Amino acid sequence: MRNLLLKIVYYCIATLLVFACVLYFYLLKYESYIDQNYARLTSYHNQGLIIGTSRSAIDLEPSILGGQLYNFSFTIDASPYDNSYMALIRKYHQNASFDKNRIHILTVDPWALSSIPGAENLINPSFTSKLKLEPMRPNFEYILRFANLSIWEISNVMMNSDRNLHINSFGRMIKPMTEEFLNKDYKRKLGVKIDNYKQSETYKKGKISANKLRNLEELIDYLKLDGKVYLIRLPIASEMLELEDTMCPEFNSLMLNISGKHKVTYIDIMPARNQFRTTDGHHMWENEIPKFNRYLRTVLDTLNYTNAVGKSDFIKP
Amino acid sequence: MxxxxxxxxxxxxxxxxxxxxxxxxxxxxxxxxxxxxxxxxxxxxxxxxxxxxxxxxxxxxxxxxxxxxxxxxxxxxxxxxxxxxxxxxxxxxxxxxxxxxxxxxxxxxxxxxxxxxxxxxxxxxxxxxxxxxxxxxxxxxxxxxxxxxxxxxxxxxxxxxxxxxxxxxxxxxxxxxxxxxxxxxFNFRNAVYGCRLILWGMFKKIVIADSLAIVVDLIYSDFSGQGATTLIMGSIAFSFQIYADFSGYSDIALGTAKLLGFELLSNFKFPYFSRDIAEFWRRWHISLSSWFRDYLYIPLGGSKDGKYKAIRNTFIIFIVSGFWHGASWNFILWGFIHACGFLPLLLLGKNRKNLGNVAAESSKIPSFKELFQMLSTFAFVTFAWIFFRIKDFNDALLFIKRIFVNLVEDPGQLLHKPGGILAVLYIVPVIVIDWFLRRDERNLRTVKNPVLRAVIYIGMGTLILLGLFKGSSESSFIYFQF
Incomplete structure (x- = not known):
């Protein structure tokens, strides 16, 4: 018995040592590729923030919009306007005294601001509510609790890390796709997405959440202390827009009310949606992103120039 | 837990x-x-x-x-x-x-x-x-x-x-x-053997099955956009996923019991080396198939009361066995397909042909005949798994139709690498190790050289430990749902 237990202990210690070495060398070379969230959670952010779900995580490129921005958007599960995401923003954002050149972009859509009545508190919003420690690099809390370190994931990252979903230094999610693949696959993928969304509980039972609206308003007030805040509705495919209009036909007027109340600008880019191609109806295609972000920058520059505050803009194509 | x-x-x-x-x-x-x-x-x-x-x-x-x-x-x-x-x-x-x-x-x-x-x-x-x-x-x-x-x-x-x-x-x-x-x-030899079984079972589940699950989920969740070879790859990957998952669980169960001084019944005996469906069912989920045999098939009369009753009883146990897996038509159909595969053997009186021996019993590699038999049995089982994996009957048919239509439309894809090809890296070790163990599933051999043995155990342990860090995604065993 003693012999067996000793052997097991030796093997366990040796295994732990090898595990630590593998983890060390993996992090040394592939840290930023761990997953699509990790890189954003390794430091405090003392720039303007881009807030939202996967649409803004993919669509908005801070290096084009203006280098003083950091994209702190995640996914619809991790970063709708729920309490835990709000707490995470406050934890990671370093507030500066008001800087008139700093801007914050809060992207809004009916999905991000809806929830199923009665089930709002039952939804477990992944890592955002569970991260306890302060930002650090390497963020071992995140790695050991939320990252996937399986050999499949590691080998996949090591073999084609450039093509993997990852975050650039401005926090934007990179999702490469060739034009050939897009042309071939777009219609089918859009159909699948639309079907999935129509089957979702949020579509069937979801309502605009009073709690999320309150969070949005509080976030506007909080970020207004630190620069200008813009509410932006990003462009998506017409088929997707139809779904959103069915879910919440009065969404634009709701946002206009909020922007008016808090004296920030609401920009609906939906009318220009046909100018930008998406991969699945609501995430912009990688090759369109520079064009879109230059377009948005022009819009923001114009508003900044005219110093429009509290003005609501619908962009005409 | x-x-x-x-x-x-x-x-x-x-x-x-x-x-x-x-x-x-x-x-x-x-x-x-x-x-x-x-x-x-x-x-x-x-x-x-x-x-x-x-x-x-x-x-x-x-x-x-x-x-x-x-x-x-x-x-x-x-x-x-x-x-x-x-x-x-x-x-x-x-x-x-x-x-x-x-x-x-x-x-x-x-x-x-x-x-x-x-x-x-x-x-x-x-x-x-x-x-x-x-x-x-x-x-x-x-x-x-x-x-x-x-x-x-x-x-x-x-x-x-x-x-x-x-x-x-x-x-x-x-x-x-x-x-x-x-x-x-306490028995030292048994305990060491139990530890090896647990290690091998964990490896099959965490490293093999969970990795294959990623490929399988990707392919099955969006099969309408995949090519024929990718769909075939996904089906093969699922065959090995479910095998590694369930036999991995059984190995851990057997090993854990051994460490406590118990001997449990074997549940798997290298089913994918079976040369016909009857042999497959003597090697796959043995404790369930023998349960149905002893407590349902034999009380119903088994094969003693003529061909008609033998056929009836065969269909009953296969369909009941399918239904045991879940209250859903796809499981019933899965059982029915296996019964259909068993039927010709029963009619020809060949259902007990490969009883008590294993492929390549006295040689290192199988004969061409055995290889053909093993591959055709595996292909049949893999085909039936499609109905097990896809709950909706129409979707399962679409999946199969897409394989054939896509191959006819674009036969050139056979020359290209299919999606999910990385799965092969996880399937091959299982086949190779199982092949060397095939004569005695209880003889989980180990390498004689102590240094090499330690390297293998530590390597497996490290891969298992890495696999335990799966982020927020839960990875239950497939058979828990039954």
């Missing part, structure tokens, strides 16, 4: 140490500890269903005395009461909603609109397994293979023994109960 969790890595060493150092004076003490540990193990998933497990245990324990009566009528009455009770509990939790919906559809066909109340109950983990444990006890008493036991703790250990509680192997009373009622002493 899952075997592939950090909780189990803490739970089992504690049980092991208490078992051999604190509760080791008598087998009664050992049994008491196992019972407590089993209820903790099960209650970790949901303590609410511990009552159901206890109720099931008490009922079959009491029925055992009634079934043991010398009065044939009384014995039969208690047997039926036990069957009704056990299947009744299964029916309520597992099958009621299915039948309610089917009746609703049936009546709608006649223009009658029913609005049945659905229970929408959570299916207690392992209910099909522990119910079958209890039934085997009552059946064995009825057939005079087992005497009813008077100690309730011993019986409760038999039903709820944690290594096999939630996904088998489905033990027989006359195999496990004598071990429960005997003092277990």
């Amino acid at each position: 899952l075997f592939n969790s950090f909780e189990f890595l803490i739970f089992f060493p504690i049980v092991f140490i208490l078992y051999w150092f604190v509760f080791s004076k008598s087998y009664r003490n050992q049994n008491l500890l196992i019972l407590i540990a089993s209820y903790v193990f099960y209650g970790w998933w949901s303590w609410k269903f511990l009552g159901l497990l206890a109720l099931n245990t008490i009922i079959d324990f009491l029925y055992g005395f009634g079934v043991n009566s010398d009065n044939k009528r009384k014995s039969k009455l208690f047997l039926w009461l036990s069957i009704i009770n056990n299947l009744g509990i299964l029916a309520v939790f597992k099958y009621y909603d299915f039948f309610a919906v089917q009746f609703q559809h049936l009546f709608e066909g006649f223009g009658v609109h029913l609005n049945p109340t659905l229970l929408n109950l959570t299916l207690p983990v392992g209910i099909s397994f522990y119910t079958f444990h209890g039934m085997s006890y009552v059946f064995d008493i009825y057939y005079k293979r087992q005497k009813p036991i008077s100690n309730f703790i011993d019986y409760a250990v038999f039903v709820s023994f944690f290594p096999l509680l939630v996904a088998g192997p489905i033990e027989r009373a006359n195999h496990l109960l004598p071990q429960v009622q005997t003092f277990r002493s």
